Amino acid sequence: MHERYEVIVVGGGMVGAAVACALGHGGVRVALLDKAEPLRQWPEEPLDIRVSALTRASRLMLEQLGAWPGMARRGVSAYREMRVFDARAGGELHFDCADTEYNELGHIVENRVTVAALWDVLDTLDSVDCITPAQVAGIETDTEGARLRLDDGRVFAADLVIAADGNDSALRKLAGIGVTGWDYGQHGLVATVSTELSHRATAWQRFLDEGPLAFLPLANGQCSIVWTLRSETAKAHLALSDAxxxxxxxxxxxxxxxxxxxxxxxxxxxxxxxYANSYTGEHLALVGDAAHVMHPLAGQGANAGLLDAAAIAEIVLETRREQRSLAGRGLLRRYERWRKGDNLIMMGSMDVLNKAFGIQSSEVAGLRSAGMSWINRTALLKNIFNRYAMGQRDDLPTLAQGKPCW
Structure with a gap:
């Protein structure tokens, strides 16, 4: 015996919860499986060291899902400027929301805040069942869909399974989907720090020999840091005293x-x-880190995952309105065409930037900084970079445009 749903989402982090919310708003019968229910409340201190820089497109999506009020209540921090420096040769880039029609460039949000607010919304959606604890142990497919077997013997079936279970995705492995990639030999060191000077609602980033150091502004006046270091340096820095x-x-x-x-x-x-060699398998779609992992230097990983969530939800809801089967291959092909190319462009850009700033020669550093300064003086180019960083680009899913898709 098994319980049947239209869609099963595996992984209740921000991307998986966003998919389930969007589908639930559209009345889709959804099971959201996760190892544990997330915290909804916590002490004021310490802050979550895991934060995301959410673009305007992500905010518009979260507003449509009904999660933004819960996020704002728990705490979000708008940043209005971004300053980027090349420590080796002195190049500088400065982006300011005053050069746009908006009041901010984006928001820095603790990951737990986004997840908790999305789960608050899930509680209100009658067609969504959140099932915890749940650990997937196996998957079987046939022409009618997929069946997931949990480690406790329970079985759930659906027309479509969406894997949002992270970069080490168990579902991706069970489906036999391989990955292409490499380690950078770097770690991202994260912490929350207090500073003498105000962060001035500005995201600061300084490119150093081992990688970028970013200070991200928080609502309480502190900063979240993301410091890219060689792996051995990062481990040594973790062992240092606070002083x-x-x-x-x-x-x-x-x-x-x-x-x-x-x-x-x-x-x-x-x-x-x-990146996953295929974003899809038999009755299976990969979203977020299960599909792609990119360097955090521009903070686009969470935003790319949320766009995946918006895209797959839009396609599922459109397919359902047209009374076509959610178990069809066409739905999956459309999702992969829509998201894989966009993600690879973003990932490739981050990879090139990381490698370019890792080159130590003074000649390359001089050219790099000259290019930064040239962009900084060119209003048209700055506007293009600004809009892309804010998620304001073509072919966005409907939710990311601030409109419902249900």
Whole structure:
């Protein structure tokens, strides 16, 4: 015996929860499976060291899903400017929302805030069942759809399964979908820090020899840092005392925000370039990190995943309105065509930037900084970069345009 749904979403992080919300708004019978239900409440301190820089497109999507009010209540931080520096040769880029029609370039949001707000919405959607704890142990397919077997013996069936279970996706492996990629030999060190000078609602990024150091503004006046370092350096920095770490951070920042006054818990995660060789399998679609992992230097990973969520939801709902089967291959082909190319362009751009700033020669550094300064002086180019970074580009899913898709 098994319970039947139209769609099963595996993984209740921000991308999986967003898919389930969009489908639930459209009345689709959905099961959302996750290992555990996320926290909805927590103490004010410490802040979550995992944050995302959400674009305007992501905000518009989250507003349509009904999650933004819950996010704003828990705390979001608008950033109005972005300043990028090349420490080796002095190049600089400055983006300002005053040069756009909007009041901000984006928002820095703790990941747990986005997830909790989406699960609040899921509670209100009658057609969505959130099932925890749930650990997938196997998948079987036939012409009518897929059946998921959990490690406790329960079985769930659906026309379509959406895997949002992360970069080490169990479903991707069970479906036999391989990946292409490589390790960067770098880790991203993350922490929350207090600084002498105000962050001025500005996202700061300084490119150093080992990788970029970013200070992302938080609503309480602190900054979330993402510091890309060689893996061995990152591990050494995790082992430093708070005082020694703050001294190293202050030196690396070159005084951008004055003295470093305090630091919370630190963590580091390995950085990797990775994409699934196929975004789809039999009755299966991969979204978010299950489909692609990119360098965090421009903070686009979460936004790309949310666009995946919006795209697959839009296609499912359109297919359903046309009374066509959700078990058909055409739905999956359309999703892969829509999202794989866009993601590969973004991933490739991040990869090229990371490698370009990793070149140590003074000649390359001079050319690189000259290019940055040229872009900074060219209003048209800056506007193109600004709009792309804000998610304002062609072929966006309907939700990311601020319109419902149900």
């Amino acid at each position: 020694d770490f703050l001294q190293a951070l202050e030196e690396a920042s070159a005084g951008l925000l004055g003295k470093m006054l305090g630091v919370g818990p630190r963590a580091a995660f390995p950085l990797r370039f990775q």
